Amino acid sequence: MSGTALDSAVACYVLALGDDALVCAQRLCEWATRAPAIEEDVALMNIALDLLGQARSLLAYAGELEGSGRREDELAYLRDERDFRNCQLVELDNGDFATTMARQLLFSAYQFELYGALSSSTDERLSGVAAKAVKEVAYHREHAAGWVVRLGDGTRESHARMAAALGTVWPFAGELFEPAAPAELVAAGVAAEAPSLQGPWLSWVTSILSAATLDIPTVTWAPSGGRHGLHTEAFGYLLAEMQHLHRSYPGATW
């Protein structure tokens, strides 16, 4: 790969990671003032803020690599649906609290393995972001696990809802482990090898589900396409809410 082609490939990869964090943050923000307790409200917003911080670093870097002059705000607020590279898992509707926790469990556990691997990326900027973020997502993972175990191993009602929630989000986890970067980037030590993250991910998730008395759902379909700009019906509404202010008042500041 030539220098420019390499930059462009890294930009695409970093953009996907940034979009994952951005969209997950936006979804979690919908819980503000609606969480089951005020303590949980603050916890969810802290997690959302961590993710937003990761998104900012990653999108800013993607913009620099692109060389087109787009900054983090342009990337977050002025792209349309088909230009977003996030996995579909993070854009799924929040559903009930169990669904949000199931989604967070799978996603944070994935981010934990991903950032762990990227901490030793040969791209120093990426390894710096990952080394900081891996501590954040370690907490997100524990937070989600705490609720999945309590709800799964709770009352008959909470168990049924947690099991249903897991069934809803589980098929979307497959996309996380599809190659998200060209083989050259993996070979150069820049990008993580996504399929290799699945083993440790599954092993940890299984241990949590076992403590939660939940079974791994039977997968009947394998949704995919987020990395290529194909998104679910829910995503357009999320973007409309996230982007309307910036689009209505370009350059608006506090």
Place this chain on the structure above:
Amino acid sequence: MPLSPDGSAAAPWPLWEVFVRPKRGLSHTHAGSLHAPDATIALQNARDLFTRRQEGVSIWVVPSAQITASSPDEKDAFFDPAGDKVYRHPTFYEIPDEAEHL
């Protein structure tokens, strides 16, 4: 108050007192209180509510019901007798010049 799925009021989460140690060498200090269903979640909530701005390196949570507190009504009997006993303060000693860091 949290509501259970059928809309009735669920039992509220118990209250916990939170103690935060600002840094090594200092004592844990009472930071506030919060609600949580159990000790582990109480610790997580405490981390999110009281150490978001690097206020601490260690947290204790204690069920509020486990704390026995002195009563405001007994304040006089408890604390006033110490008021006129200035000799309990170590202020009546000559400090030798050689003793540093006192």
